Amino acid sequence: AVLCISGGLPKPTNITFLSINMRNILQWSPPEGLQGAEVTYTVQYFIYGQKKWLNKSECRNINRTCCDLSVETSDYEHQYYAKVRAIWETNCSKWAETGRFYPFLETQIGPPGIALTTDEKSISIVLMAPEKWKRNPEDSSLSMQQIYSNLKYNVSVYNTKSNRTWSQCVTNHTLVLGWLEPDTLYCVHVVSFVPGPPRLAQPSEKHCVRTLKDQTSALKV
Amino acid sequence: GQEFQFGPCRVEGVALQELWEAFRAMKDIVQAKDNITSVRLLRKEVLQNVSDTESCYLLRALLKFYLNTVFKNYLDKAADSRIRKSFSTLANNFFVIASKLQPSQEKEMFSISESARRRFLLFQRAFKQLDIQAAQTKAFGEVDILLTWMERFYQ
Amino acid sequence: DGVAVLPAPQNLSVQSTNMKHLLMWSPVIVPGEIIYYFVEYQGEYESLYMSHIWIPSSWCSPTECPECDITDDITATVPYKLRVRATLGSQTSAWSTLPHPFNRNSTTLTPPVMEVTKDGFHLVIKLEDLGPQFEFLVAYWRREPGAKEHVQVVRSRGIPVHLETMEPGAAYCVKVRTFVKVIGRHSPSSQAECVKVQGETLPL
Numbered sequence: 001a002v003l004c005i006s007g008g009l010p011k012p013t014n015i016t017f018l019s020i021n022m023r024n025i026l027q028w029s030p031p032e033g034l035q036g037a038e039v040t041y042t043v044q045y046f047i048y049g050q051k052k053w054l055n056k057s058e059c060r061n062i063n064r065t066c067c068d069l070s071v072e073t074s075d076y077e078h079q080y081y082a083k084v085r086a087i088w089e090t091n092c093s094k095w096a097e098t099g100r101f102y103p104f105l106e107t108q109i110g111p112p113g114i115a116l117t118t119d120e121k122s123i124s125i126v127l128m129a130p131e132k133w134k135r136n137p138e139d140s141s142l143s144m145q146q147i148y149s150n151l152k153y154n155v156s157v158y159n160t161k162s163n164r165t166w167s168q169c170v171t172n173h174t175l176v177l178g179w180l181e182p183d184t185l186y187c188v189h190v191v192s193f194v195p196g197p198p199r200l201a202q203p204s205e206k207h208c209v210r211t212l213k214d215q216t217s218a219l220k221v
Numbered sequence: 222g223q224e225f226q227f228g229p230c231r232v233e234g235v236a237l238q239e240l241w242e243a244f245r246a247m248k249d250i251v252q253a254k255d256n257i258t259s260v261r262l263l264r265k266e267v268l269q270n271v272s273d274t275e276s277c278y279l280l281r282a283l284l285k286f287y288l289n290t291v292f293k294n295y296l297d298k299a300a301d302s303r304i305r306k307s308f309s310t311l312a313n314n315f316f317v318i319a320s321k322l323q324p325s326q327e328k329e330m331f332s333i334s335e336s337a338r339r340r341f342l343l344f345q346r347a348f349k350q351l352d353i354q355a356a357q358t359k360a361f362g363e364v365d366i367l368l369t370w371m372e373r374f375y376q
Numbered sequence: 377d378g379v380a381v382l383p384a385p386q387n388l389s390v391q392s393t394n395m396k397h398l399l400m401w402s403p404v405i406v407p408g409e410i411i412y413y414f415v416e417y418q419g420e421y422e423s424l425y426m427s428h429i430w431i432p433s434s435w436c437s438p439t440e441c442p443e444c445d446i447t448d449d450i451t452a453t454v455p456y457k458l459r460v461r462a463t464l465g466s467q468t469s470a471w472s473t474l475p476h477p478f479n480r481n482s483t484t485l486t487p488p489v490m491e492v493t494k495d496g497f498h499l500v501i502k503l504e505d506l507g508p509q510f511e512f513l514v515a516y517w518r519r520e521p522g523a524k525e526h527v528q529v530v531r532s533r534g535i536p537v538h539l540e541t542m543e544p545g546a547a548y549c550v551k552v553r554t555f556v557k558v559i560g561r562h563s564p565s566s567q568a569e570c571v572k573v574q575g576e577t578l579p580l
Contacts, residue, residue: 049261077265079366081258100252102365154532164495166536179497179541196372197241197365224557234453234481236558238508243451293425305431306449313419313452 008091009034012041012065012084015096017073019107020202021144023133024073026059026082027066031093039088043067048079048100061087070133076103076147109144109192111204112153112173120182120212125175127153130192148194160185160208182214225318227374230277232321235314237368237375243310244364247303252362255355262347262359263366267340276374277324278337283367284319286345288312291360311364382406382469385413385442385460390474392483394563395509395556396447399478403442404462404469412438412463416471417446420454423477430459438463453558455479485554485563488512492550492569497542499571501550505534511555513562516540519547519570529555547572 010031018025030039043059046052059067073080079102083095113128129143129151145151155175156167161184168175180186187208193201225232271279292312324334348356385401392398404411415433422429436444450456455477462469488510491502503512512530516539517523530537542548549570554563 046258048258049264051259079261099249100362102369104369105365157538159495162495164493164500164536166495166498166500166538167532168538169532181496196237196375197368198238198245233560234558236509239451239558288421288425292421302432306434309417309419309422309431310451312421312425313454316419316421316424317452317454 004087004090004092006092007094009039009086009088009093011093011096012086013096015082015084015098017069017082017098017101017106019101019103021110021130021133022070022074022076022103022107022147023068024070024101024103024107025066026069026084026098028084028096030065031086034086034088037088038063039086041065041067041084041086043069043082043084044095045069045072046081046083048081053083071135073101073103076107078103104147105197105199108200108202109148109151109194110202112190112192114188114190114204114207116188116207116209118209118211120214121180122176122178123180123186123188123209123211125155125177125188125190127170127173127175127190129173144192150196151192151194154191154193156189156191158187158206160187180211182211185210224376225371225374226273226376227277227280227322228273228275228324230281230322230324232318234321235317237372239310240314240364240368243307244368247301247307248362248365250301250304251358255359255362257351257355257359260347260351260359261363261366262344262356263363263370264343264347267344268366268370271337271340271370272333273374274330275333275337277322278334279340280371281319281322281324282337282341283344284315284322286341286348287315287360288319290348291357295357295361308361382411382462382464382467384469384472385462386472388458388460388472388474390446390458390478392478392480394486394506394554395480395483395559396445396507397450397478397480397483398443399436399446399458399460399474400443401460401472406464409464410440412440413442413444413460414438414463415444415446415458415460417449417459418457419452420456420477423455423457450478450480453479453481481559481561483556483559485556485561487564487566488552488554490550490552490566490569492571493536494542494571494573497544497573498538499540499542499548499550500536501530501539501552502536503530503533503552506554507533509556509558511557512552513555514539514550514552515565516548516550518543519549542573544573 012028015028040061043056044053079100083097085095086093110130115126117124129145132142152171158165187206189204189206191201191203387402390399415436416430418430434448457477459471459473461471489504493500514528515525517525549568551565551568553565
């Protein structure tokens with residue numbers, strides 16, 4: 001451990017976890033009044049109910065103001081604390097600590113993947129459930145639906161010609177919007193949500209697709 | 222409508238959303254008062270792999286403990302109005318749920334009720350090893366763990 | 377504690393509609409003075425386990441009006457005791473308590489306001505936002521003899537929701553009632569509203 005005069009620096013501020021699909025990033029703001037100083041940071045974390053603070057070796061004496069603790073906090077049924085302190089030359093701050101972090105309750109549910117296909121009067125929507133964060137791309141995937149069995153999707157459909165929007169709440173991953181207007185641009189965006197405790201959810205981007213021209217009217221010409 | 226189904230015990234008339242909002246309003250205040258972070262009362266051994274049938278026995282024991290021991294006298298010490306309001310919501314809804322949990326007392330259910338009692342004793346022993354006020358604060362701060370577990374039985 | 381010289385508020389009552397609860401009382405009048413009122417409540421748990429504990433109302437401690445929206449305070453389906461007192465400077469009245477405890481399961485439920493529209497062949501409904509306690513049981517059918525009635529539970533509030541894909545030339549009707557899960561009660565049904573889809577009816 002670095003020997004330094006504790007409390008010689010102001011603490012880092014705004015220390016929180018940013019969590020999306022169980023990717024848990026600790027982030028903070030630099031201590032006030034140290035602009036220009038070459039401040040480094042050291043992070044530790046703690047599993048509620050256990051005994052010791054644990055080091056995160058990749059986040060010892062770092063310059064950046066964030067630290068990925070996804071691996072250390074991957075058991076989402078546990079609750080955690082994290083803390084960070086600032087170090088500059090021989091001085092270091094006291095620890096700045098998070099509140100109790102509960103991934104199962106606090107992670108944001110990311111949007112599903114969306115694939116749209118269309119013909120003259122219908123749009124087929126295929127949704128891919130958001131995936132839990134994984135350490136390596138080749139690791140097996142775990143869908144957020146396997147963690148939250150009551151995961152649902154709110155599908156919003158905007159008809160650019162009539163300037164009307166309507167929504168539908170679905171649980172399955174395929175949806176066909178029939179009897180649409182030919183040659184019309186429709187925009188779709190989808191939000192995943194889990195009934196229960198209020199959770200932040202990220203809406204998907206807007207996906208727009210145009211229904212095909214009506215072939216029958218084309219043949220009459 | 223939505224309801225709880227703890228094995229044979231069915232509970233209506235409680236909106237889990239209200240309980241979550243009540244807890245969320247005071248989570249940071251109450252959990253910040255809990256300095257004994259090396260102790261977790263509702264450990265995995267208490268709540269993990271509880272069968273549906275066993276859940277009614279276990280929840281009844283836990284809620285009665287919360288009502289009689291954790292919440293009682295807690296308000297005398299809680300000056301913050303946000304805590305008092307959240308406290309009232311949780312206490313009154315726990316009161317409604319507990320009053321509707323009537324697990325069977327028949328002999329063949331003895332092994333299940335006994336398993337639930339052992340789990341509850343794990344929780345109670347951990348609680349009694351702490352100073353009463355610290356234990357009340359800790360148990361109050363762990364209501365999110367209890368609600369998360371209860372949510373699995375919310376239809 | 378000020379000496380109780382002010383008269384206590386009288387005629388306490390609760391008016392509750394669609395889970396919005398309003399406590400009302402007769403104002404205490406002192407010419408030329410502003411009277412402030414303090415409202416407190418006690419749920420069944422507090423009454424039974426800690427009867428000395430009363431909790432200040434979220435919005436009316438204090439208030440100048442002789443009424444108080446206690447909706448945010450009534451957060452369980454149990455009887456609640458409610459009390460009010462008046463203050464004028466250091467003068468304080470005695471507490472006046474609601475004669476009978478109030479339980480939200482007595483609220484009056486009214487048929488919901490709805491807006492039925494169509495977007496091409498799509499039947500769409502928009503329902504008023506009555507709060508998180510409400511679900512909407514939406515019944516819709518094709519207006520023809522022997523038509524089957526479909527029912528859909530809608531929880532989205534205040535946004536247009538897709539109900540049905542309609543067939544050309546047909547007319548569809550909709551009526552709605554609310555269901556409040558925490559008190560297990562429905563409202564009466566709304567009037568039916570119908571829309572007709574342009575285009576000829578499809579040959580059977």
